[in-house]
Amino acid sequence: MTAATPIVQAPIVQARGIHKHFGALHVLKGVDLVVAERELVFVIGPSGSGKSTLLRCLNRLEDPSGGSITVDGIDMLDRGTDINKARQRIGMVFQSFNLYPHMTALGNVALALRKVLGLDRPAAEARARAALERVHLADRAGHYPGQLSGGQQQRVAIARAIALEPRVMLFDEPTSALDPELVGGVLAAMRELRESGMTMVVVSHEMGFAKAAADRVIFMDDGRILEQGPPAAIFGNPQHERTRAFIGQIERH
């Protein structure tokens, strides 16, 4: 699929009119986000624009104050929904990796396989190993997070999420905490994931990656989606002054 192809598949993520308040702070002011199957949506915007909060609302790490969210046909805000079951279908990768420091790479990946999917240890570890293989870290399976570089840790975190075979993956600034020379490996892993057909929502400042891999770029500002479109349109010909200023700022770096 190329960026110009219109989206025809059924949407996996449907978020409508999302609001989020933190006390007096109004962080999301009615955001609509629809993501189709196999689509890679890239979210950019200045810090404080609400992009991370939006992502964290999708798997309900934050509870939205209003709106509706459906992921893979499951109503995420319904009280009757088993949120832990629903979260199996939504992988998440964090800025600070958040690997469990007391477990090996393999243990990190296998934990949810055993405890959420209920696999026995050999089956869970076989699947965890396969996931590590996909991020090219099978040889680091026995290492503890403290023995891995930041880039390797982040790839283990990606393996931890994809091992559950989610329907959609959320990336919350996955390379922001990395030294520049370690960013490439993580982006490569993300690109391979994208090529395998994974649906992805990525919050990041890696504009090069967005231009090369995104189907659609969303620019958020002050809790709203200001504009969106194919990367060529957003980067080449932004309609809003704010978008133009933001992109100009980023690209000067």
Added chain:
Amino acid sequence: MTFDDFLLAFFSLDILRQAWPILWSGFKITLLLSAIVVPLGVIGGTVLALLSTVRSRWVRWPLIAWVDLFRALPPLVLLVFVYAGLPFAGIEVSAIGAVAIGFFLNTGAYYGEVLRAGIESVPRGQLEAARSTGLTRWQTMAHVVLPQAVRNVLPDLISNTLEVVKLTSIASVVALPELLFQARQAQSVTYNATPIMAAAVIYFLLLWPVVRLLSRLENRQIAGRR
């Protein structure tokens, strides 16, 4: 037993009124005792901590043995040993003398450990910077290292002091008329638990603010250390 019986046994205002004068005198003795043993322990601990900075192994090993010995002996055992044992060696000690000696040995070892950890927490560069400006070893200790050391282990120092004040209650075992002793006296005369309950309430009111403060300091410390 009814609830009224229970109230009467533990919260009798009549008994409290009768026992109050001696409880009050016991409370004052507890404060006095704390005012004696806390400074003694701090002084002993400071000496031990300073000695621990001496590099010679002829100082180091006996020092560690001394500290660990008095950390291994329960304070009550030490107190009874001093109070009941020394007279057999021809040395008569008063109850307060026995308490002072026992507490000096025991709490000194604990304060010593806390202060030593504090001194070790001050980066070596501080010492080197101070010495490079011509301060002597002891000036460096007194003006540069110790002030930072104390600040770094302040929660542990306060916690230790709290424990020492609580520990003064064991002086009741050697018949020193502090708060718990007086409460026990009043209880055995009236055969009513109100005096001990009153003593417990007094201890609680005295020490609760310290516990609250500590709980805050310790949480911050653990959060900051990781």
Added chain:
Amino acid sequence: MTNWDRFLDSFFNLRVAAEYLPKIIEGFWLTILLAGCIILAGIAAGLALAVVRSFAIRPLNWLIIFLVDLFRALPPLVIIALLYFGLPAAGLSLSGFAAAWLSLSLVLMAFTEEIFWAGITAVPKGQWEAARSTGLRFFQTLTLVVLPQALRMTIPPLTNRTIAITKGTALASVVAVPDILGAAQAGVSFSFNPTPLTLGAIAYVVLFFPVVILGRWVETRFAWKR
């Protein structure tokens, strides 16, 4: 008789030692039993309270915080006295062993809860989020991801606190428990010779010296940095 002979005859009298050694040894095992019971009950209860506290149920948490503060502020001997001398006034009596066990378990529970809670809150929020994002439930996240990290951080303070509180078993002698100190004091009053106290002190050193050394080792082994 020289002074030295008199000293030896008093504190290291072999005849008295031989006579009372069996009693001291019985007391030794009783002290270990009491200490073991306190450690089991105290740490289990403290951990349970910390886990309950993490569920963040408001009124329940206030109660837990109050309980913890209460048993940190009260001297253990006061709690023992309240249970042992006070309860009979309400028509309920506990054995000395039970009173000492219950009191010191409550104290250890309070300190343990405080330490575990500090450890749990010190685990970064991201750990919770990562685990929950993979579909682990709250309790699974707590027991599989957060507690193992929290426990590691809490090992040094917990070890030191446990040692300090189990040394409090000597307080049981005040309520007629024939533990090491109880047996030693009985021996002194029967033989009019302090040798049983010397034996008792040695018994405590034999028991706690290795534990204190262990505490030192744990302190360095599980240092805060990870």
